[in-house]
Amino acid sequence: VDLREETHGLLNGNHVSRYGKQNWDNIGLSREEIIASEKEIIHGTVGTQVETGSTRPGGRTSTMDVTTAQTEAELCASRGIGYFRLTVLDHCFSDPESIDAFIAFVRTLPENTWLHVHCEAGNGRT
Numbered sequence: 001v002d003l004r005e006e007t008h009g010l011l012n013g014n015h016v017s018r019y020g021k022q023n024w025d026n027i028g029l030s031r032e033e034i035i036a037s038e039k040e041i042i043h044g045t046v047g048t049q050v051e052t053g054s055t056r057p058g059g060r061t062s063t064m065d066v067t068t069a070q071t072e073a074e075l076c077a078s079r080g081i082g083y084f085r086l087t088v089l090d091h092c093f094s095d096p097e098s099i100d101a102f103i104a105f106v107r108t109l110p111e112n113t114w115l116h117v118h119c120e121a122g123n124g125r126t
Helices: 030-042 070-078 094-106
Strands: 003-004 010-011 013-019 049-053 061-065 085-088
Touching: 010 061, 010 070, 010 094, 030 070, 030 085
Parallel strands: 003 085
Antiparallel strands: 010 013, 049 061
16 A cells, blocks of 8 residues: 655665655645656656655765666566555645545455555654
């Protein structure tokens, strides 16, 4: 279960995220718009150099020559892992539609299914 609204994926097998103020870079966009834009942005980096850096104090930056790119949905599909995406703003309570969609999703799962919830820090949207 991927709850992150902010654009993220894998470049050369490394997890990357694009952040705006409060991680709200995609605020106002629909789930479909975010997913389409994310795929375009992530795949658009192949053949380019990308500067990466840590959001942590004192974190280092580096430049990466991008040769491969995947969305998390593509990574999961390549490994035979199920993937369910909701796009929920960071630092905010989930909207009623996302809550309803999550409940509907959970009701489709076999009993005793394990879930991994991807929400960077586990606060707010989870």
